[in-house]
Amino acid sequence: MPSLSELLGRKRSASTAKDRLRVVLIHDRSALPPGVMDALRQELIEVVARHIDVDRHAVRVEMVQEGRSATLQAEIPIKAAPKHPSSE
Amino acid sequence: MTGRVITITSGKGGVGKTTATANISAALAAMGHKVVCMDADIGLRNLDVVLGLENRIVYDLVDVVEGRCKVRQAMIRDKRLEELYLIPAAQTRDKNAVAPKDMVRICDELRQDFDYIVIDSPAGIERGFKNAIAPADEVVIITNPEVSAVRDADRIIGLVEAEQKGPAKLVVNRINTDMVERGDMLAVADVLELLAVELIGIVPDDTAVLVSTNKGAPIALEPKSKTGQAFRDIARRLTGEEVPFSTSNGNNGFLGRISKLMKSKEGRNA
Numbered sequence: 001m002p003s004l005s006e007l008l009g010r011k012r013s014a015s016t017a018k019d020r021l022r023v024v025l026i027h028d029r030s031a032l033p034p035g036v037m038d039a040l041r042q043e044l045i046e047v048v049a050r051h052i053d054v055d056r057h058a059v060r061v062e063m064v065q066e067g068r069s070a071t072l073q074a075e076i077p078i079k080a081a082p083k084h085p086s087s088e
Numbered sequence: 089m090t091g092r093v094i095t096i097t098s099g100k101g102g103v104g105k106t107t108a109t110a111n112i113s114a115a116l117a118a119m120g121h122k123v124v125c126m127d128a129d130i131g132l133r134n135l136d137v138v139l140g141l142e143n144r145i146v147y148d149l150v151d152v153v154e155g156r157c158k159v160r161q162a163m164i165r166d167k168r169l170e171e172l173y174l175i176p177a178a179q180t181r182d183k184n185a186v187a188p189k190d191m192v193r194i195c196d197e198l199r200q201d202f203d204y205i206v207i208d209s210p211a212g213i214e215r216g217f218k219n220a221i222a223p224a225d226e227v228v229i230i231t232n233p234e235v236s237a238v239r240d241a242d243r244i245i246g247l248v249e250a251e252q253k254g255p256a257k258l259v260v261n262r263i264n265t266d267m268v269e270r271g272d273m274l275a276v277a278d279v280l281e282l283l284a285v286e287l288i289g290i291v292p293d294d295t296a297v298l299v300s301t302n303k304g305a306p307i308a309l310e311p312k313s314k315t316g317q318a319f320r321d322i323a324r325r326l327t328g329e330e331v332p333f334s335t336s337n338g339n340n341g342f343l344g345r346i347s348k349l350m351k352s353k354e355g356r357n358a
Contacts, residue, residue: 012270012271012272013271013272014268014271014272014273014274014275014278015271017234017235017274018274018278018282020235021235021238021239021274021282022282024235024239025239025242025282028239028242028243029242029246067284068245068246068249068283068284068285
C-alpha cells in the first residue's frame with residue numbers, strides 16, 4: 001500500500017533506505033570479489049555464442065534475491081536461428 | 089531437566105542486546121521458568137549493571153572456565169526473581185580467555201538445572217560471537233530499523249546459518265511509530281522483507297528503557313509498560329506460545345503485510 005507521501009510523489013528516506021539495503025545485501029550475500037560478475041558475463045557470452053548467434057549488447061547477468069538465497073539469472077537474447085540445428 | 093540455550097546477538101553494537109537479554113530473561117523467570125543469563129562479553133561486562141546486580145559479583149565466567157570456582161559459585165541470584173540467576177563476564181580479561189568448547193561444557197552443566205540459559209553475545213563476528221553461539225539451541229538477532237544495523241543483522245543471519253544454528257529469529261528494537269508513519273523509518277515489514285527471517289518481537293523506541301536501566305530494574309517487570317509487554321511477548325513466543333503481534337507498534341496495514349510475508353516464506357520452504 002503506498003503511503004501518503006508516495007501518493008504525493010515524494011520519496012521518503014525510509015524508501016531510499018530500503019532500496020539501498022536491497023542492493024547492498026545482494027552483494028554482501030553473494031560475497032563475490034569485484035569484477036566476477038563482468039567476467040562471468042563475458043564468459044557466458046563466449047560459450048553461448050559458439051553455438052547460437054546472440055545479441056551481445058543485450059545480455060543481462062545478475063543476482064536475484066529470493067528469500068535468503070540468491071539466484072544467478074542470465075538473460076541472453078538470440079539474434080537468429082541456431083547455426084547448427086540439433087539433430088537429436 | 090534439559091534446558092534450552094538461547095543466544096541473543098546482533099553483529100552491530102548498541103542495538104539493545106544486553107537490554108533484550110536482561111528483559112527476556114526476567115520475563116521468562118517471571119513466568120515461573122528457572123533461568124540463568126550469561127554475559128559472554130568478556131572485557132566489556134554490562135549485563136550485571138543492567139540487571140542491578142553489579143555489587144554482588146564474586147566470581148565470573150572466566151573463573152569458571154579456568155577452574156577457580158564451580159559454575160554454581162559464579163551464579164548471582166536476582167534481587168526480585170527467585171528463579172533468575174546471572175553469570176557475569178570477566179572485566180579484566182579478553183575474549184580469548186574463553187573458547188567455544190568451554191561454553192558448550194558450561195551450558196551442558198547448566199541445562200541440568202535450568203529451563204532456559206540466555207546468553208548475551210558481544211558485538212562483532214569474532215571469537216566472542218563464536219563463543220556465544222557455540223552452545224545455542226536457538227539464536228535471536230536484535231536489530232534496529234536503521235541501515236547499518238539491518239546490514240549487520242543480515243551478515244549475522246548468514247553466519248548463524250553457516251554454523252548450523254539457524255534459522256535465526258528476529259527482534260526489531262526501537263521502532264518509532266511516528267517516524268514509520270512519516271516514511272522516515274524502515275517499517276518492521278520492510279526489515280522482514282529484506283532479511284527474510286522469522287519475526288519474534290517488535291519493541292518500541294521508549295525512553296522509559298533508559299530510566300529502567302538507570303535503576304537496574306528490567307522494564308519487562310513493569311506490568312503497565314508497553315515496552316515491558318513487548319519483551320514479555322518475546323519470552324512467551326520463545327516458550328512456543330503463539331502470541332499475536334500488536335498493531336499499535338507497527339505501521340499501517342502491518343498485520344496484513346506480515347501475514348503475506350509469512351505465507352510467501354512458507355511457500356518457498358515447502
